[in-house]
Amino acid sequence: MSAAHAASIVVVLSESGHVHQEFAQTFSNQVLRSQPGMQISVIEVAQLAANALSEASLVVGVGSRAAAALLALESTPPLLLSMLPRESFERLRGQRTRVGAVFIDQPPARYISLIRLALPELERVGMLSSRDSQDGVARLMQAAREQHLRGHNELIADESDIMPALQKLFPDGGVLLATPDSSIFNAHTLPGILLGAFRRKVPVIGFSAAYVSAGAVLSLYSSPEQLASQCADIARNLLNGSTALPAQYPRQFSIGINDRVARSLGLNLDSSTALRERLEKLERQP
Known part of the structure; x- marks a missing residue:
């Protein structure tokens, strides 16, 4: 895709909340910094119409609802999706080509490395999965084995299975790693x-x-701004002639700590800044 043919970019938001708006604002600002003449439109998925995309050089879908709506269309310009889990992306994409993504979930090894750094005394990692998230949990289990942790998973078919599963997972302690499976982890x-x-x-x-x-x-996550920045890098590469439309885990990440809960559990954690710097240093090692 050359800049000469890049008529516009359309950003489609799953909802109008501040998280999605932050993504759209950061993405637009960063693309316009290098492509000041670029026309960028931001719409919500409820406003989506196939003809609104016909002149776009790139469509960016933010969140699972936008991704599902865009991939349900018979044809679209190249699609770049974000703020959705890898499992959702792979299930929705099917056999479609010219679709890329920056996932909301982190690389499996990054989750396990954080556990190793923050909670070195714990050797048991428990997870809950549904049929839709089994592949992702299998990757986490493999990453745990590679770092000499004992990974255990319980399959959840119904919400009533969750409490008995926790009892089976943790007969004598451990750490529960939540995953972005909304059928299990929801409000x-x-x-x-x-x-x-x-x-x-x-x-x-x-x-x-x-x-x-x-x-x-603890929480290991990438902010809307961090995800948008990575998407903007991909968009700029496309606008400058690249044909690569990758599917990637986030590069940048943040760590949050609930000190009150940590103290209640008798945990003495490093600061979020110290943990992030140690994790970044670990990932830079060959």
Whole structure:
């Protein structure tokens, strides 16, 4: 895609909340910095019409709802999706080509390395999966084995399975690694999961900043600005003639800590800055 033929970029948001707006603002600012004449339109998925995309050189879908709506269209310009889990991306994409992504979830090895750095005394990592998230949990289990941790998973078919699964996962402690599977971890189930883990003295590691506020000890996540920045890099490369439309894990990440919950569990954690710097240093090693 050359700059001469790059008529416009359309950003399609799953919803109008501030998280999606932050993504759109950061993405637009960064693309316009290097392509000041670029026309960038931002719409919500409810406003989506196939003809609105016909002149676009690139369409950016933000969130799972936007991704599903865009991939349901018979044809689109090249698509770049973000703020959705890898499993959702792979399921929705099917056999479509010219579709890239920056996932919301982190590389499996990064989650496990954080556990190693922050909670070195814990050797058992428990996970909950549905049929839709089994592949992702299998990758996490493999990463745990590679770093000499004992990974255990319980399959959840119904919300009523969650509490018995926690009891089976943690007979004598460990750490619960939450995954972006909304059939298990959602606004309805999360308070019970966090409370059940706390009562068993099991720290929870989340995948968004909201998890720390809700009661997770740690959260490893990429902010909307960090995801948007990576998407802007891909967009700039496309506008400058690249044909690569990759599917990538986030490069940049943040770590959040709930000090109150950590103290209640008797955990003495390094600061979020120190953990992030140690994790970044570890990832730079060959």
